Amino acid sequence: MDFSATAQLPRDSYHLINRKIWLPKLLYDSLPIFYLLAGVVALAATLYIGAWYWVVPHYMLFSAGCLHLFITVYRRRRRPPEPEQSQSD
Numbered sequence: 001m002d003f004s005a006t007a008q009l010p011r012d013s014y015h016l017i018n019r020k021i022w023l024p025k026l027l028y029d030s031l032p033i034f035y036l037l038a039g040v041v042a043l044a045a046t047l048y049i050g051a052w053y054w055v056v057p058h059y060m061l062f063s064a065g066c067l068h069l070f071i072t073v074y075r076r077r078r079r080p081p082e083p084e085q086s087q088s089d
Helices: 004-017 025-045 056-078
Strands: none
Touching: 025 056
C-alpha cells in the first residue's frame, strides 16, 4: 500500500489555498471599500426586514463577515513592511 500518496494531498491542497491571486489594480484598490459597503448595507437591511425572520441571522453573519474582511484587509495594507532578514552562512 502506498501511504505517500495520501500524505501528498494535504500539502497540495494547502498550496492551492495559499496561492496568490493577481487582480487588476482598480479591483484590488476597491476591494476594502466593497467589503465595507456590503457590510454596512447588509447591517442596515436588517432594520427593514419585516416578516422574514429567518433571513435576519444570515444578514447579520454576512455583515459581520464583510466588516471583518474589511478590517483585516485594511490592517494588512497599512502595516509597515517587514525588514528583510539576511541569512548568514
